Structures are given as C-alpha cells and as structure tokens.
Amino acid sequence: MTPILHLARGTISMCVQAALEEANLPHRLHWVDFAAGQQRAPDYLAVNPKGRVPALVTDRGVLTETPALLEWIAGIATPRLMPSDPWLAARVRETMSYLASTVHVAHAHKMRGSRWADDPGARDAMRDKVTSNIADCAAYLDAQLDGDWVGRAFGVADLYLWNVACWFPGDGVPLDPFPRLHAHHDRVAARPAVARVIALHTAD
Ligand SMILES: N[C@@H](CCC(=O)N[C@@H](CS)C(=O)NCC(=O)O)C(=O)O
Structure with a gap:
C-alpha cells in the first residue's frame, strides 16, 4: 500500500512530509483539522490513540513520533538521510532528541498549557516563559551548528x-540574532522538496 501521512497545517508533521518528499517516497496525505478537533475524533484516535500528528500508516503498521518517523524514512531513503558512522x-x-523533548515541549507551553495545568493563572505563567525558554533553545542550537548541516551532510535532522x-x-x-540558525533555516527552506511542503501548508 501507499503510506498515508496524517498531518496538520504548520505542525511538526511538516518535517516528516518533507522527508518523504526528499526521499521521493510515494505517499498520500490525510489532513487533520485541529480547528475542528479532528485529532480527538474517534476515527483519528483509531489511527493514533495519542491524538497527535504526525502518524504514518504503512503496510507494516502505524508509526508515530517524529524522531522515529524521520529515522525510518532516513533508513530507507537513497541516499540515506542519516550518517552511517555510529x-x-x-x-x-x-x-533530534533535544528538539522533541525540550524545544517542542517548550513551544507547546504557549497553546497547549491545558496538558499541564487546569488553573488559568498557571497556564498564563507557563505562556509567559515561552519566549525566554525558546530564546535559550535558539541560542544553544545556533552555537551547535558548525557547518551547513546538523550532521556532516544534509539529513532528516535538518x-x-x-x-x-x-x-x-x-x-x-526572531531568527535574525542567531546567524547560523537563520542561515540554516533559509538553506533548508530553499530546497525544492521543502518549498513544495511550505507551499501546501501556507496555501489558502
Ligand atoms: N511527541 C510527538 C508530539 C507530536 C505533537 O505534539 N504534535 C502536535 C502538533 S505540533 C499535535 O498533534 N497536537 C495536537 C493536540 O495537542 O491536540 C512527536 O514528536 O511526534
């Protein structure tokens, strides 16, 4: 079967879609409308009981979690999109672990505070921390980049x-104060496969 990527606009599912495009892997898209709460609808929970995107339905089963999805695509792509050196x-x-466990979670404190607190004041307090936490993440990522790509060659982590x-x-x-991160961002966005994904996620 042709794999089906369940995705939503502007979400972390964009990088999985971009990886499928970069790898030239045939796939179909199933858009999940967050505004309509489709991620919590029974038919989507039957695909991913976590109620999150991305989820990829393959002939071997459903795979979720962005790092796992990226690593699987990297492993079957030609050329490989992960280094072979251990x-x-x-x-x-x-x-990739830092992006999943720290940066994405810090970002989620802006819109998804209800995961962690019922008290509106506590949610406001979490939201108030987002800019400084993300600025710390951006500074760290900027300092880590010492070449064009996260690894020695372009790959899924990019x-x-x-x-x-x-x-x-x-x-x-804003990315301007982080020159290496900013240049990396522009470099990735300029790739034809990524530009196709951006166009789909920003279309009216
Ligand atoms: N650990 C998951 C997190 C996925 C996740 O949180 N995705 C967000 C979109 S960026 C989502 O589906 N949110 C729906 C919701 O919270 O209702 C991964 O890395 O794939």
Whole structure:
C-alpha cells in the first residue's frame, strides 16, 4: 500500500512530509483539522490513540513520533538521510532528541498549557516563559551548528530543525540574532522538496 501521512497545517508533521518528499517516497496525505478537533475524533484516535500528528500508516503498521518517523524514512531513503558512522549518527540523534523533548515541549507551553495545568493563572505563567525558554533553545542550537548541516551532510535532522525553528518568530524569538540558525533555516527552506511542503501548508 501507499503510506498515508496524517498531518496538520504548520505542525511538526511538516518535517516528516518533507522527508518523504526528499526521499521521493510515494505517499498520500490525510489532513487533520485541529480547528475542528479532528485529532480527538474517534476515527483519528483509531489511527493514533495519542491524538497527535504526525502518524504514518504503512503496510507494516502505524508509526508515530517524529524522531522515529524521520529515522525510518532516513533508513530507507537513497541516499540515506542519516550518517552511517555510529558516533555521527548519535550526534544527530542528540539534536533530534533535544528538539522533541525540550524545544517542542517548550513551544507547546504557549497553546497547549491545558496538558499541564487546569488553573488559568498557571497556564498564563507557563505562556509567559515561552519566549525566554525558546530564546535559550535558539541560542544553544545556533552555537551547535558548525557547518551547513546538523550532521556532516544534509539529513532528516535538518528538516526537523527547520520545522521547529519555523515556530520561533511566533514564539517571540526572531531568527535574525542567531546567524547560523537563520542561515540554516533559509538553506533548508530553499530546497525544492521543502518549498513544495511550505507551499501546501501556507496555501489558502
Ligand atoms: N511527541 C510527538 C508530539 C507530536 C505533537 O505534539 N504534535 C502536535 C502538533 S505540533 C499535535 O498533534 N497536537 C495536537 C493536540 O495537542 O491536540 C512527536 O514528536 O511526534
């Protein structure tokens, strides 16, 4: 079967879509409308009981969690989109883990505070921390970049970093003060596969 990517506009599913495009892997898209709450509808929960995107339905089953999806696509792509050297691969995973567990979670404190607190005051307090937390993340990521790409060559971690950094200006952290991160962002966005994804996510 042709894999089906469940995705939503502007979300972390963009980098998985971009990885499928970069790898030239045939796939179909199923858009999940967050405004309509479709991520919590029974038919979507049957696909991903976590009620989140992305989810990829393959002939081997459903795969979720962005780092896992990216790594699987990287492994079946030609050329591979992850380093084969174990040390370099671990360094790339280090960045992907940081994006998943720290940066994405810091960003989610803006719109998804109800995951952590019922008290509106507590949610406001969490939202108030988003800009400074994301600025710290941006500074760290900027300092880590010492070449064109996260690894020695372009790979899925670059798509992940690009996707997460798309949210930074909206979180109150423009990219201009972070020259390496900013240049990386532009470099990834200029790739034809990524430009196709951006066009789909920004279309009216
Ligand atoms: N750990 C998951 C997180 C996925 C996630 O939180 N996705 C967000 C969109 S960026 C989502 O589906 N949110 C829906 C909701 O919270 O209702 C991953 O890395 O794939």
